[in-house]
Amino acid sequence: MSDLSAKYELVIGLEVHAELNTKSKAFCGCPTKFGAEANTHICPVCLGLPGSLPVINKGMVERAVKAGLALNCSIAERTKFDRKNYYYPDLPKAYQISQFDMPIAVNGSLEIVFKDGMRKKIGITRLHMEEDAGKLVHLTKSGQIGDAENSLVDYNRGGMPLNEIVSEPDMRTPEEAYLYLTALKSILKYIDVSDCNMEEGSLRCDANCSVRLRGETKLGVKVEVKNMNSFKNVQKALEYEYERQMKMSEENETIKQETRLWDVNKGKTFSMRSKEESHDYRYFPEPDLPPLEISREFVEVTRKSLPELPLPKMERFVKEYGLTDYDASALTADMGNSVYFEKAAKISGEPKQAANWIMTELLGRMNEAGIEDINATKITPEGLGELIALIKNGTISGKIAKTVFDEMFTTGGKPEKIVAQKGLVQITDTKEIEAVIDKVIAANPKIVEEIKGGKAAAMGFLTGQVMKESRGKANPQMVNELLKKKILG
């Protein structure tokens, strides 16, 4: 970041489209399953053929209410659908059914947690329901439409139910935008309304950003950035825009209101269209769908059905298990990880150890193996809990436990069995350890003299030798004590 960041601040608002995980589309019975052969999940309604009529999918409304409540929004008593008119080949009706002036949920908020435990509340302006457009595939090497000789269209995605979630321009750094997206995804997955799979396009983000002098309250000229396929790319694109807009402001260049695309390979944004070309969508109420009344009972029943959300769960983990804010936040970001942790913590009786093993060993190993779901690994929470209990009761050392853990990760075996089969039980017999120590002392007379002469640090070398000689099985605490006694008396 250049020195100009002391002078200018970045203002960010995000628009997120989350595809809802209903079985059928927003206004017809077509299946929503991803990856089907092109143009097989279509019907007269989602193709917009004359005479066809849309019907509201109840599952879509339920999920929108759930998401609205989880984001602390007020749920409208009365809501309606509108037509957003524009022509594009991926939109056969030439309009998209969306919501304009009466969205289903408004005035919410989401809290982000920084690494140091500090928090910030980001306002949510609105959440509304709409249908997705089809998908264009441009036949080019670059993937850019301008170079295409031919384009193909797949209408399977057309008519899929979406929630568009619009934040207030409350974020001030690209990192805050990243944390907002991570927290939002976490919540949507907890309440099971979307798969939030960015690779399959079920979560998409557009960023609005502008710069202004620090202390200024008026917003600068807004630039919209699209085409970012990961949260890290959103952060990078915003970092790039911050620099670009600060430099332009410093050189008194006019920043244009425009839409820019992120080029992931070049690490740059480039202009797609300016304000002059932007559309007037001429919204009007969808005449084929009745306005919706959302009963207060339904809202309350839905509110009660919500699971414990990531942030309250994080606070409980800190209080109940004595975890740090950072550990608790990392473990609760994913619902599966949080449930796994609680089981392992209860079985082992060592919550902090369980958190450490999951975060450093298990998640690290999953990352290497390309496994995303903790429940898809061969180590069960019960197995991990038992492994930690074996360290706690002195059966094995922490070092040996890593060997056992490796075996469990590969074969899925139970820790006691692996320890017994491989003869890994910790040596806690004083005589046995003393025999090894005597051998090591005899082999290292110089170092023993150094220790006697006051060089205490050399003790570590001897401890290491004893552990090596016992193939890691000697109890390290006993080794330390016995060595001291033997050498220093």
Ligand SMILES: [Zn+2]
């Ligand atoms: Zn259909």
